[in-house]
Amino acid sequence: MVDMNRLDSADADFTRRLANLQHDGGTADADILQTVQQIIEDVRVRGDAAVVELTNRFDRRDAQSMADLELGREALDAALARLSAAERGALEHAAERLADYAQRQKLDSWSYRDADGSLLGQQVTPLDRVGLYVPGGKAAYPSSVLMNAIPAKVAGVDELVMVVPMPGGEVTDLVLAAAAIAGVDRVFAIGGAQAVAALAFGTESVPAVDKIVGPGNSYVATAKRLVYGVVGIDMIAGPSEILVVCDGATDPDWIALDLFSQAEHDEEAQAILVSWDGDFLDRVAAAIDRLLPEQERRDIIGASLAARGALIRVRDLDEAVAVANRIAPEHLELSVDDPESVAPRIRHAGAIFLGRHTPEAFGDYCAGPNHVLPTSRTARFSSPLGVYDFQKRTSLLGCSPEGAARLAPTAATLARGERLAAHAESAEARLPGTET
Structure with a gap:
């Protein structure tokens, strides 16, 4: 039996307990x-x-x-x-x-x-x-x-x-x-x-x-x-993470296996289920206990779920979205009826998996989007690996004589404001009538 963390957003210490679950990204020993x-x-x-x-x-x-x-x-x-x-x-x-x-x-x-x-x-x-x-x-x-x-x-x-x-x-x-x-x-x-x-x-x-x-x-x-x-x-990756938001209508066995799919990486991995259906959380907990002994990496999964896993009860979908944005998970499964209407409300996640038939495992191997994703809440400011990570952008600027005449006074005024006289003189040298 796995003794997972159980959190309820109605509890006075919910914010503190949620913060304690989150990985800080770590520093080198x-x-x-x-x-x-x-x-x-x-x-x-x-x-x-x-x-x-x-x-x-x-x-x-x-x-x-x-x-x-x-x-x-x-x-x-x-x-x-x-x-x-x-x-x-x-x-x-x-x-x-x-x-x-x-x-x-x-x-x-x-x-x-x-x-x-x-x-x-x-x-x-x-x-x-x-x-x-x-x-x-x-x-x-x-x-x-x-x-x-x-x-x-x-x-x-x-x-x-x-x-x-x-x-x-x-x-x-x-x-x-x-x-x-x-x-x-x-x-x-x-x-x-x-x-x-x-x-x-x-x-x-x-x-x-x-x-x-x-x-x-x-x-x-x-x-x-x-x-x-x-x-x-590319990035400094932390332990793997999955957050599942479920309305209670998905097969509990599916959700248990989805949580296992990240927990089996290592003991530091994190698997969290958020739902406003308390009975469903209990059914998933029962599925975890029943299915875990069959898993090849059951010791790692059990340690991960006990240390960093969580079953979180919230009041409603709105609160579930707020919790997801607070956690900013690497992988987010929206296992709900209309996931496409919920996805635009998610501001922070490495990848969003839409619907009951889209397990995170598809994204790990073959769906199309990259599985190199921000972890440890870095999805707040970073993105998945992509083609753009292997491209550079160089600015282009080529002034016509008329353009130089229009820009020179502005550049010179700002340069002198910064006490950079050579900048100003360089700009003003392009004004009409200043050619030597």
Whole structure:
């Protein structure tokens, strides 16, 4: 039996208890921070030699050089060939849907001319090179490969460099096959903070990238924090989250399984159900107790639900929406009769899943939208990973003589107000009659 947190919005301590459930995004442990700083500096100074030594130490490898740690295209194609027809079909189907969705996200350059004939606009260009971190070893995350690589390729990124740790030389065919399908250009069997550092600073073998994307453990997350500014990063992801708002008319077993789908990630994951039907909350609690023993990862699910899960009773749909916006979840399921009328009222969520037949699991693998989403309430100010994360915007400005004459006095006046005389003189030099 799982002793989940039970909250009621009518209780005097509701706000405090809700706040206590929420994850603060976390900061790096002091020991982890020190270790990662040392690794980054070692890789920055010694390049390939440091990466090889660290990989041999942490991943139980016996590499003599980086040549032993790079996987060529033939290795990716061989992994793809070894898949079953069902596995290959699933990867290709997911990739097709992701690419179709991503194509609609592309930003295009634009420009216009004002009344003076001056040109103003925005030029959109893809990043030159992106690094993709993929967790490896016995864990298999082909979905992470597709979700990160496909929007980068749709954006037009010239070169995509993937790093994936292979402890003991192990990696699943699904991960390498996904890289083949997504069009990854180079793959290195390295991981941890040393892989992040190699991508950020470059080594003799690993090219320096412009941005690093992809999930990882606390060492990887800390490394991404530390190299930000040298390179761009996607986000610092916290534990996975799901919030389900239900009117009580969905099968309780479905909701229980939806909560399990996030709780099984790890003990820090969070699964919350909000409803104004108290009897329904009880039925879901009973379904959780009945179904949990059948789950392969039941110990992790049970620990997650007991520590950070919650069944929350609210007064009505309006209050449920308010709670959802307060929590700003990574994943939000609106398991109600008319979800499309409720969705516009949600201001803060990484992704919204509409209706009773749209489990979050579809979004994790193959629906189309990206599964790289803001966590730990960062949905208040950030967005899902998309094509736009692999594109840059450059402003365009080209003044006609008439436009320069109109802008110069304004620019000069404001510049002198800021005591920047050279700015003012530069602007006024474009006035008619000032040519030398």
